[in-house]
Amino acid sequence: MPLPRQIFIAVIGAGGVGKCFLSQLHHLATKLSQSPSAPTYLSLIYLSTSKKALYHSDYKSLSNWESELQSSSTSPLSLSQLAEYLIKAPGKVVLVDNTSNQEVADSYSQFLKQGVSIVTPNKKAFSGSYGLWQDIFQAASNGTGTGGWVFHESSVGAGLPVISTLKELVETGDEVQKIEGVFSGTMSFLFNSFQPTSGGGGKFSAEVKTAKDKGFTEPDPRDDLNGLDVARKLTILARLVGLKVESPTSFPVQSLIPKELESCSSGDEFLSKLPEFDDQMDKLKTDAEKEGKVVRFVGSVDVPNGEVKVGLEKFDKSHPIAALKGSDNIIAFYTKRYGDNPLIIQGAGAGGDVTAMGVTGDLIKVLRLLQ
Ligand SMILES: NC(=O)C1=CN([C@@H]2O[C@H](COP(=O)(O)OP(=O)(O)OC[C@H]3O[C@@H](n4cnc5c(N)ncnc54)[C@H](OP(=O)(O)O)[C@@H]3O)[C@@H](O)[C@H]2O)C=CC1
Ligand SMILES: N[C@@H](CC=O)C(=O)O
Ligand code: NA
Helix, strand or coil: CCCCEEEEEEEECCCHHHHHHHHHHHHHHHHHHCCCCCCEEEEEEEEECCCCEEECCCCCCCCCHHHHHHHCCCCCCCHHHHHHHHHCCCCCEEEEECCCCHHHHHCHHHHHHCCCEEECCCCCCCCCCHHHHHHHHHHCCCCCCCCCCEECHHHCCCCCCHHHHHHHHHHCCCCEEEEEEECCHHHHHHHHHHCCCCCCCCCHHHHHHHHHHCCCCCCCCHHHHCCHHHHHHHHHHHHHCCCCCCCCCCCCECCCCCHHHCCCCCHHHHHHHHHHHHHHHHHHHHHHHHCCEEEEEEEEEECCCCEEEEEEEEEECCCCCCCCCCCEEEEEEEECCCCCCCEEEEEECCCHHHHHHHHHHHHHHHHHHCC
16 A cells, blocks of 8 residues: 655745635645545645745644734745755655745746746746746756656636646647737736726726736736736747747737836836826727727737737627626637637636636646656
8 A cells, every 4th residue: 555645835925826825725635635545745834925934944834824924923034045945855845936026936947956846826937038938947857857847827827727728739739820819817807897898887997906906916916007917928828839939028018007107116106196097098998989899908829920919909899808707818729620710718817716726736736746
């Protein structure tokens, strides 16, 4: 009979997604520990936000993390201290990055090289420079090397199976010709509520605040409104089909940040001034209505021509993109195998629980791969 095994989990980031992930981790750990044939024990050994951390030098599992983290006076370890701590753990370790931090993302290859696996919804590592992308996948095991495993399903389309589907299309020899759709839960929510196909709709600036309150936006909503969040997702998808996209700013990206607000020093200042620009957004809406259309924020990757673009487009009200609801994403893969009827994935593209599902799903994949 196989021996029970223990896997150590370290988590950076306990915000909207992080908290939901920790609750799903608790559910998964309970289920795995009760497996009658080969129980697996998941031990949470490190948890941090940007200011506080919880861990024990003897790798004892953390419990009651929510109340303990609040009252903790321990500072987070630096990334190199964290690597040192995790490498010495008495078993395999998975690091879960639930931040949107660039420095954390830049450190993945250091962890991977030393056998620590990574799962994350953070887009920054996979959509930064092409060199960083190469470093990460060279450092990772992922079938060929000796390092840890890396999975990032929730970096595109939150928990929707976008990355796993695209990888399977490519690995089974299909030819992907075009990927297009709505890739941002925030942008989807904003335009679906600001200009519903049924008419009416709220003020743009008020919808931005609601999207933030619902946990759809990036920590700073300007990262959604400047188009960069969608550009990052398309960079990831384009690289997965083999295009060497240098960065998310190396192709046309339309920003919805008014010129006058580009110099705002904080997200709060930006949000407080945004209502002054509602008229500009209303004009976009009225112009589209004159043509019987609605405006939506979309993106596409044209594979044979190596072209990626992100921005506003007008759609007939009967178009599937116009008819999306809430924070839904819709992603269409046009491939040789699927012909004229693309493979379509649709559903919530933002929100704590659905994003955490993709992260927990990735953790399950790593657990299956770790011997
Ligand atoms: N929200 C969503 O719907 C989706 C989010 N994502 C991605 O998930 C990630 C998390 O998003 P979300 O939970 O919404 O963001 P939040 O802002 O709610 O949470 C971020 C967390 O990360 C912590 N953090 C930030 N920097 C560091 C650091 N250097 N070291 C340790 N902790 C740090 C923050 O700590 P503190 O509280 O101290 O600032 C906070 O706990 C992002 O990469 C986002 O792009 C992906 C798909 C959908
Ligand atoms: N801010 C992002 C979160 C998910 O990636 C979005 O709105 O889609
Ligand atoms: Na996904």
